[in-house]
Amino acid sequence: MFNVRGDGNWRHNIAGQPELFWPVGILFLIGIAVGLKKRALYDKVLFTWFGLALLPVAISNEGLPHALRAILMAPPVFGIAARGGIALWELLKERLADTHFSKENSWGFLRIGVIARATHLEVLAVLFFGLLFYEAYYSYFMTWGQDPNVQNAFAADYVEIGHEMRALPDTTPKNVIVEADGVLVRGIPMPAQTVMFLTDSFLPEEQKRKNIRYLTGPEAQTFAPNGPTMRGAFTFIIE
Numbered sequence: 276m277f278n279v280r281g282d283g284n285w286r287h288n289i290a291g292q293p294e295l296f297w298p299v300g301i302l303f304l305i306g307i308a309v310g311l312k313k314r315a316l317y318d319k320v321l322f323t324w325f326g327l328a329l330l331p332v333a334i335s336n337e338g339l340p341h342a343l344r345a346i347l348m349a350p351p352v353f354g355i356a357a358r359g360g361i362a363l364w365e366l367l368k369e370r371l372a373d374t375h376f377s378k379e380n381s382w383g384f385l386r387i388g389v390i391a392r393a394t395h396l397e398v399l400a401v402l403f404f405g406l407l408f409y410e411a412y413y414s415y416f417m418t419w420g421q422d423p424n425v426q427n428a429f430a431a432d433y434v435e436i437g438h439e440m441r442a443l444p445d446t447t448p449k450n451v452i453v454e455a456d457g458v459l460v461r462g463i464p465m466p467a468q469t470v471m472f473l474t475d476s477f478l479p480e481e482q483k484r485k486n487i488r489y490l491t492g493p494e495a496q497t498f499a500p501n502g503p504t505m506r507g508a509f510t511f512i513i514e
Contacts, residue, residue, distance in 0.1 A: 287341070287343050301460075302359035387401075434473065437473025451487065454514040455514055474487065
């Protein structure tokens with residue numbers, strides 16, 4: 276989920292893309308290794324948090340991997356990745372102060388070399404953080420935000436139907452044929468919930484007051500939109 280293949284739902288993710296940018300994914304794996312080795316209180320808290328947050332994902336069987344159900348895992352995952360980043364930073368700093376640049380080597384140019392290498396490391400760190408910011412911006416606003424699959428995932432066509440219905444007077448008969456599949460909510464497939472929300476027609480009394488009928492199953496199949504009793508009525512299809 277984090278490093279190989281992520282959520283395939285465009286509402287939650289760039290479909291199939293790992294949840295972590297690959298450099299962060301590597302730091303996440305390093306953080307796990309460091310935490311299992313050192314087992315400090317910090318590590319125990321993060322691993323416990325991670326395990327508890329994993330439960331909503333582990334006990335479900337629909338749409339896996341599911342980023343939305345795993346959202347409670349975000350803080351410990353970021354914390355573990357940060358743990359790996361700190362460990363890598365300390366390792367690189369330690370390598371800069373190895374025996375070639377120890378106290379025995381007191382020549383000035385060697386000391387300058389240490390300072391120069393340390394400065395390079397800090398510059399690389401700044402560039403790395405800049406890369407993280409750029410990747411997040413590009414992925415969210417350019418790749419994901421402009422992909423037409425996102426509109427479909429958020430049922431933009433259902434939103435348009437809801438706006439059209441809401442613009443009509445309450446006295447105008449409105450028939451909604453629900454052909455889309457989904458979990459039944461009070462006998463009506465779940466995709467109709469978008470239209471119900473926008474038209475405030477979830478409750479039967481509101482449907483009656485606003486002249487809205489939701490048709491499913493045999494009733495929808497036998498419905499005749501051009502029948503004599505349907506004059507002046509509008510028919511919408513959720514498919």
